[in-house]
Each structure stands twice: as structure tokens, then as C-alpha cells.
Amino acid sequence: TANQAFDLNDMGSGCAGNTALGRYFVGIAHYQRNELAKAEAALLPALDPACAPLLGYRSEISIALAAVYQALGQAERARGIVDELCRHLERNEDLPALFRARAYQADLALRQGRTADAANWACNFDPGPVQFAYRFFNAPHLTLARVWLAQRSGESLDQAEQLLRLLESQLTAGNNHRFLIEVLALQAMLACLRGDQVATGERLARAVALARPGGLIRVFVDLGQDLVRPLKRLELARDAPRYLAQILSGLNDELLLSSGRRQLGDDLTRRELRILKLLALRLSNVEISEELCISRATVKRHTQNIYRKLCASNRRDAVTRASSLKLIGDR
Template identity: 35%
Template sequence: SPDPSVSPASPDPSVSPASPDPSVSPATGGPAGDAAPSGSVVDGLLAAPMPTEPMPAEPRGAAAEDADVRAVAGTALGLVDLADGDLPAAGLAFARSLSAAREAGRPRTELVCASRAALLHAVRGELRAAETLARDALAMPPCHGWSCREDCAHAYLALALVALHRDQPEEAEANLALAAPATGEPVVGAVAALCRAYLLRDAGDLPEGHRVLAEARERLADRPRAGELTHWLLAAESDVRGARGDLGAARELLGRAPDAAAPPLAVALARVELRAGDPRAAGYALPDWEAPEAAGWPLPVRLDAAVLDAVLAGRAGDDRRAGRLLERALDLAGPEGFRRAFTRAEPGVRDLLAAHLDAGTAHWPTVSDLVRGADAPAERAPAERGTGALDEPLTERELTILRYLQSILSNVEIAAELSLSVNTVKTHVRNIYRKLDATRRREAVRRARALHLI
């Protein structure tokens, strides 16, 4: 069972060739008896040059050998599932393989699993798990001669989605830029396109958001197992079309979908009907997000449905039901820190939130903050000190480092990215703070954005 993180030309000395996984078919890379996945996917995996892992310091026992095989085989299957677009299967495979890789002492395989598991948690709206795994992956040292650039890119994409759902657009943009090395593959690229399109929509660039989504859908055309991801792309595209005022095209796009009853598409259709001024049709289209089976939906889809349901109740004059639905939505959003579902939702949401404060809520601090954020999200608020030109302009090197300050990278990591010493980076950062009249990283970034420096 080859380790997906090891180049065929450089076998991993820690794995005994006499211990293949009997559940893996040598011809397909999948469970014995399964049909082989698409040739392009397998070819791509086999062609990917990956360095070896270190030789273990001590001989492995039977348990370690078993964990080793489970880590290697499971990771290979997870990579195939992810490349084919089967996100639930990939998530399960990476979760199991991550545990086995840690047990077997395979840091390279652990990084592969942790970064991709983080991404799949983020896609489903499990933001805390995604953030923890992503930061764990990024904290792993790039030791033993192998590079973590692409694997770290998956972790950055996970953090970009986390920041998007928490309505932190600058942080999402910065992490999305760092995720670029992973987006060449169509499925991961489609996830990045979703994140990019929502950021563009929030910024008002609807034509570019539409283009990004349409291009991502086209790249998934030969991935029949990517149905769930295709639904999200269609729902996002219909939302962008609706925001542009092209409601007929948005409705037609959703109607042509093979599975128009899928939750993301049904929620998107309800939003289109509400924008068209037909709340009754919107209520009819909206799926039952409180049904037992809805517990298995991705949380962003369920939250969108809940907030839309509250808006419809408010439009119908049923303030009591609207308040109950809104409180339930806040219960769902709170543990993961969701904000965007409220701050970027339909115009009536702010009024509902304000009324909910007066009626009483178990989420008073959150709702109070959301009421302000629904009008002017905190990350886009203008700097308090004005937008005049700097007395002392930033140098080119300082501007470069300033862009990195938008990300979660530490000074040590920025120094590594730019091939500078840590002390040099710290000196530049101090100069940036002084010139921007800032005392913290986020304050410097906000001030720089207000001055259109980044």
C-alpha cells in the first residue's frame, strides 16, 4: 500500500513491503472489488512528486505496523474521494487516517490528513473543528526535507472559509491568497471559488462573482460524485444573479438543476421568490430546516434557511414566530461563531434582530453586536483616524510585509516566506506601526485599508 505522500521513486523505508493492506486493490487504490476511479484522478495522484518520511528511530511493533497501513491506505482513498468531489467520503477517510497517522508517527501523512480534514470541516460549517485542525497543520514544522506548501494551502483555505462565515472579509481574503497553491485541482478550486464569489458579492462586484462561479461549475462537469459541491455553486450563482436583478435567470438556473429539491437549491429558490416579491412562493419553496433529517445538512445551508424563515414570518406579521425562529438560528450559530448568515442576509434581518433585543434573548451580546454589524460589518468599518496621506510613506519592503500582516502568519513565518531574518521583519513591523500610528497588527491593517495601501 503506497503512501500517498511518498514519491513512487522514493519508497518510504518505514513501511514493510510485506505488509500490504488486504482491503486495498492494487489496481484501483480503493477497496477490493470497487470500480476504479477516473483515470485522470489516479494518474494525478501517482504523478504527484512527494518526498519521503523519516526512518523511525525504533523498530515498529504490530500495532504500529497496523496503524501505518491504515494511515497510508486511508489517506490514499481520501485523496481519491476528494479529487472526485465526494466530500462526505473524503471527510470520513481523512478523519480516520489522521488518527492512524498520529499513532504510527507519520508527520507527513498527518499533515496531509489534518489540512484536508480542516477544509472539509469548514465546508460543512464546523468552524471550530476546522480552525483547530488548520492551525495544528500550520504549526507542524517543515522538517526532514519535505515542503508543506500545498498541504498548508488547504489549511489556509479552511481558515478563509472560517473567516468568511464569521464575516471577517480581510482575514478571509488574506488566507484565500495563501491558499492559491491548492486551487489548481478542480474540486478544491471550486471550494475556493465559492469563498471568492461570496467575498466579491459582499464587496459589490457581482459580475466577477458570477464569472468565478460559472467557471468553477464548468471545471466540475466531469466529476459526477461532486453533486453536493455543484449544488452549492448553483445556489451561490443564483444568489449573485438575483442580487443583480436577474431573477428570471436565477429561477431558470435552479429549475434546470438535476436535483432541484436539494436543500441548498431549495433555499436559494426561496430567496429568489422573496426578492421577486412573492413571500408565499418563497415559503412554499423553503425546505423544513427543523425536520430531523435537516440535522445532517451543512450548517451554513441550515442557517440560511432558518434566517429566511424568520424573515418570512416577520413579513407575515407573526412577530412571535419570527422571534422564536431567530432565537433558534442564534442557538445554531453561536457555538461556531457564525455572523455572516445574519449580517449579509435579507434587509429585514436587522429590524428583526433589533426587535429581538427588546423582546429578550439568551444571546443579547451577540444580537447587539449583529445589529451594528448588519449595517456596517466591523471588518469593513472605516478607520477612526481618517484617511489622509501618511506623513512618512511606507517603503516597498514595508508594503510587502504589511500585506502579510493581513494573514495569521507569525513574524517568524513571514521571515521564512520572504527569506529575511526575524529581526529584520520585526524592525519593518515596528516601522509600519509607527508610520500608521497603530499599536497592534489588526489596527495597522485597518488603517492601511482605509488609506488604500492594501
């Protein structure tokens, strides 16, 4: 649906701002499927001044792009984008956009282990009478629930339970599956903290069932390592092992990247590195197969593995990312 909307705008039926918004929705669709290079490729041009997105939309695009860089292990780059966005919105006195940006600032702080920063935001956040109307990338009330879960006190867990129950009711009534999935996963985490394995499995099973048709992965990965054990228990009881394996793989990659134990491209083989260098020389698959005396099908398989390991969507992305990671020499 996002691609169809973008194509219509790109053909001239919408203004430049609508084209940027189309790129935004394409980008977050790719992000949720953990297709990070495609997400980055969709979002970056949307910030071009020629696209002329409204300030509020520009803020949402920046937040989504920061999430992509965080997922790629570029934590400082992600933090820099959001911190600068908050300063810009404060100068422009755009309070609604600043409200959402500061919430994502806290969300990012949680993911980067800066729990004190996130708790400070939560202390100054007034949940008010909850009317859930979020349509974009992040939801401040869910960030608040995540902070309360991270604090793990009896009072904070009770607050999280009450808020999540209210959000579940509203999201179910409004058929907002994207955020309902996240609420159910957070409820599973809460039940797990309280030692209720039955409720943990039931909530997580509902979340996975809703997320599976669209192949959503990041909605679980971004909630962190507390979901690993419940998901592994669920894997034994459900009939979707491949989808669950993709989520668990994403969680494992997130752990390795955030802990500094793995960088993008660390798992490239010698042959893949050799092919990368030939890609940098702009050789075609036919020329590479002749150079290395392997079949074209083998070259294609290797290039697909390279794209996956570098989170790239094509050979140009792969070469650019490999150069920035110093996996190949300067071109």
C-alpha cells in the same frame, strides 16, 4: 478546529491537496466571522497549482473566494470568478461540482439584484427527494428557498415553507448547526413576510442562539436587509446586544457597499491616512510615534482601526488595499 487541521497538514502529515482543503476550512471560518481579509489571505494560496487541490475542492475554494469579494463590494470580480468556474466545470463535465457552482451563481445573482437570473435557475432546478448532505460553503436547496422567498407569491411562499420545514427536520436530526441556522433565519423571514411577528421572533432567536457561540455573522448578513427590522426587535428582548450589534453593523456595511454609498476606507480619519502613508514607508510603530509625537499605544489603536476599516489583517494587507483604492500614492 480548522486551524488545527491546517497546522497538521502544514507539518507534513497530509498531501498538498489536504493543505488546500485545510486553508479552505480556515477561510470559511474567518468568512463567517466577517474577518474578510483573513478569509482572503487563507483562500488565495489554496488556489495555487502547487497546492494541487482536487477539482471539486478547487471549485469550493473559488466559490468561497467569490463570496469574500462580494462581501468586500467587488461584485463584478465575484461574478467573474463564478461564471468562469461554471464554464470550466462544464468543459470538464464535472456535474456534481457544476451543480453546486450554478446554485451559487444564482445565490450571487440574488445578492446582486439580478432576480430574473436567479429565478431562471430555480425553474430548472429539481429539488427531488431532499437528502441534505452538504458539507461545504453553500447549499443549493437553501438557494432555492431564497429564490422562492424573493418571488413573494402565495405559491412560492408555500413552496418555501414546505422545503424549509423538511430541511429543518433533517438538519436537526443530523446536528448540522451551520445550515440549520440559515434555515431558521429563512423561516423567520418567511414568517415576517406573512406578518407573524411571534413566529419571526421565535425562529430568529433560535438562529441567533445557535450562531452566537461561534460568532457567526455572515450567515445573517448574506440573507440581506429583510432581517434588519426583526433583528432590531429581537435586540430589545435578548441578552446578547453586543453580538446582535455586530450582525447589524455587518448588514449596514453590506447595504452601503452594495448601494455604492460607501467604499472601503471612506471613513478613515486624517490621522489614520497619515499613519497609512507611514506604514507604506515601512516605518515601525516606534518610528511612527516619534514622527507624529504620539504614544505607541495611540499608534497601535490607530493601526487597529485602519485594519478594521479596510478589512485588512496586517499592515501589508492595509497598505496593499489602500493603494488599490488610491487612498495613498504609489509606493
